[in-house]
Amino acid sequence: MGAMVIGVTNIITRYAGRPVTGVYEISGLILVIAGGFGLVYAALTKSHITVPIVVSHLPQRLQTILKCFTSFISLSIWAIITWATFDLTCERLFVREESEILNIPYVPFRFIWLFALILFCLVYLLDLIKALRQLVRK
Amino acid sequence: MSPIIVGIIGFAIFFILIALEVPIGISMILVGCGGIWYLVSDTAAAIKLAIVPFSTLNTYDLVVLPLFIFMAHVCFVSGLSKDLYNVAAKWLGHQRGGLAMATVAGCAGFAAVSASSIATAATLGLVSIPEMKRYKYDTALATGSVAAGGTIGILIPPSGTLIIYGIITETSIGQLFMAGLVPGILEALFYMATIYILCLWKPHYGPRGPSYSLREKLASFSSCFEIIGLVIVVLGGLIIGWFTPSEAGAAGAFGAIVFSLLRKRLNWSKLKQALTETMKTTGMIFGILIGAYFFMPFVALTNIPAALADFTSGLPLPPLAIVGIILVIYIFLGCFLDVMAMILITVPIFFPLVLGLGFDAIWFGILLVRAMEIALITPPIGLNVYVIAGVAPDVPMQTIFKGIIPFLIADFIHVMMLVFVPGIILFLPSIMY
Numbered sequence: 325m326g327a328m329v330i331g332v333t334n335i336i337t338r339y340a341g342r343p344v345t346g347v348y349e350i351s352g353l354i355l356v357i358a359g360g361f362g363l364v365y366a367a368l369t370k371s372h373i374t375v376p377i378v379v380s381h382l383p384q385r386l387q388t389i390l391k392c393f394t395s396f397i398s399l400s401i402w403a404i405i406t407w408a409t410f411d412l413t414c415e416r417l418f419v420r421e422e423s424e425i426l427n428i429p430y431v432p433f434r435f436i437w438l439f440a441l442i443l444f445c446l447v448y449l450l451d452l453i454k455a456l457r458q459l460v461r462k
Numbered sequence: 463m464s465p466i467i468v469g470i471i472g473f474a475i476f477f478i479l480i481a482l483e484v485p486i487g488i489s490m491i492l493v494g495c496g497g498i499w500y501l502v503s504d505t506a507a508a509i510k511l512a513i514v515p516f517s518t519l520n521t522y523d524l525v526v527l528p529l530f531i532f533m534a535h536v537c538f539v540s541g542l543s544k545d546l547y548n549v550a551a552k553w554l555g556h557q558r559g560g561l562a563m564a565t566v567a568g569c570a571g572f573a574a575v576s577a578s579s580i581a582t583a584a585t586l587g588l589v590s591i592p593e594m595k596r597y598k599y600d601t602a603l604a605t606g607s608v609a610a611g612g613t614i615g616i617l618i619p620p621s622g623t624l625i626i627y628g629i630i631t632e633t634s635i636g637q638l639f640m641a642g643l644v645p646g647i648l649e650a651l652f653y654m655a656t657i658y659i660l661c662l663w664k665p666h667y668g669p670r671g672p673s674y675s676l677r678e679k680l681a682s683f684s685s686c687f688e689i690i691g692l693v694i695v696v697l698g699g700l701i702i703g704w705f706t707p708s709e710a711g712a713a714g715a716f717g718a719i720v721f722s723l724l725r726k727r728l729n730w731s732k733l734k735q736a737l738t739e740t741m742k743t744t745g746m747i748f749g750i751l752i753g754a755y756f757f758m759p760f761v762a763l764t765n766i767p768a769a770l771a772d773f774t775s776g777l778p779l780p781p782l783a784i785v786g787i788i789l790v791i792y793i794f795l796g797c798f799l800d801v802m803a804m805i806l807i808t809v810p811i812f813f814p815l816v817l818g819l820g821f822d823a824i825w826f827g828i829l830l831v832r833a834m835e836i837a838l839i840t841p842p843i844g845l846n847v848y849v850i851a852g853v854a855p856d857v858p859m860q861t862i863f864k865g866i867i868p869f870l871i872a873d874f875i876h877v878m879m880l881v882f883v884p885g886i887i888l889f890l891p892s893i894m895y
Contacts, residue, residue, distance in 0.1 A: 373800045
């Protein structure tokens with residue numbers, strides 16, 4: 325919605341001779357928030373694209389084992405990315421990292437992204453716990 | 463180990479991971495990052511892990527994607543698909559197979575606001591299949607026409623697939639949109655001709671529906687003329703150069719909201735639904751995109767694209783035959799892989815090869831999308847078929863696939879035309895730019 329409002333405002337103001345400064349930067353940073361939480365929401369609703377063609381034909385128990393494996397892989401990858409992002413964010417805390425035109429500091433957006441990543445990891449952690457429980461019950 | 467061998471092993475691991483149902487984006491990150499680690503250094507891989515996801519999201523060029531997705535979802539929740547279908551049904555429904563033709567026309571119309579084939583098929587399927595059932599249409603024809611018609615969603619602009627292709631190959635999105643227009647309309651006409659011929663051969667497949675007076679037909683436009691106007695302004699503005707792609711998306715989404723509010727078809731809960739669906743789709747696409755930004759440098763490091771180009775240039779085959787082989791590979795891969803993932807995995811390999819053969823990037827982009835459209839309705843996966851099976855759960859999958867066969871024949875003829883008459887694709891971009 326934010327990117328939409330900025331985009332439309334920019335069209336109007338540009339034709340009025342006074343374009344909005346730094347549209348590229350603002351829209352990009354809005355996308356960090358929308359995309360970051362979009363990733364989490366897609367994980368929560370199991371919308372990330374997978375190819376179920378092989379696994380769906382396997383016995384139920386094997387499917388559960390594979391579910392544990394995929395959740396573990398997903399959790400591990402995103403946990404490493406979260407750790408690397410945390411490291412980078414801490415490093416950039418003491419450097420004035422900002423956008424070129426509007427001088428918007430990147431650090432708050434890095435923290436928002438980090439927060440989204442933590443949520444993302446939690447979703448996969450819950451998936452792993454659920455799959456493990458299912459495996460134990462059988 | 464040579465980089466090419468590493469690349470082949472990387473691809474093998476990647477396919478094993480996706481067969482084990484690891485999300486495609488995560489499989490790409492894993493293989494891409496592991497490959498960079500092996501071929502460059504662990505530091506390079508660690509730096510990429512920290513930088514790539516954030517920088518992928520913080521990219522202005524990608525803002526266009528959620529904006530067009532949002533526009534499509536607003537149009538969907540405000541019932542535009544039903545209006546478009548009703549217009550087409552009033553104009554075409556009185557002919558044999560007319561409702562199936564109206565479905566294809568409705569799909570082509572909805573494709574002008576939707577960036578996705580799946581969304582187009584699902585949306586029109588919900589409206590048209592019950593109507594065709596009511597008029598006792600052959601189930602295979604009814605479901606096949608929606609599944610095939612839905613594929614037009616990624617060819618007629620705006621197209622999410624063309625946006626991604628444009629971004630990763632640095633080809634003008636405006637020109638790609640322009641190039642997709644005529645082949646998209648032609649595809650719809652091919653499908654309608656297929657239905658017409660089929661119903662001439664077996665009239666019971668598509669009985670005639672009610673006919674309407676010219677006044678009633680013209681009046682049907684009143685329900686959606688402003689959205690049609692919006693599409694013309696948004697896409698026209700993008701093509702003429704009034705807007706950048708992102709601004710066109712913003713204007714389209716804003717216009718769709720304003721018109722839906724004026725028609726009293728949008729309330730808070732519907733807007734919320736459109737927003738959450740947009741967020742979900744955006745997250746889904748960004749999941750693969752982030753993966754692709756790990757995978758693409760890995761593919762480049764392996765030298766596979768260059769080796770493949772060297773290999774094919776030595777083959778005793780004309781360049782068009784090589785493009786034909788690439789299209790067949792796409793159709794085959796598309797039977798198993800998602801369209802977006804397929805583009806992000808394969809374009810870094812095939813694009814330099816095709817350019818090296820002297821072909822046009824826009825022409826290849828449109829052919830690529832056409833191949834993916836075919837893949838969307840080809841067994842065993844055929845994503846659109848699964849979507850239709852979800853919309854019409856009482857129809858067996860085999861019936862839908864049976865219904866698709868005539869459209870696949872039309873697809874084959876259409877693709878041949880595009881290959882041998884490149885002007886169909888390149889004419890509009892060449893006069894507009």
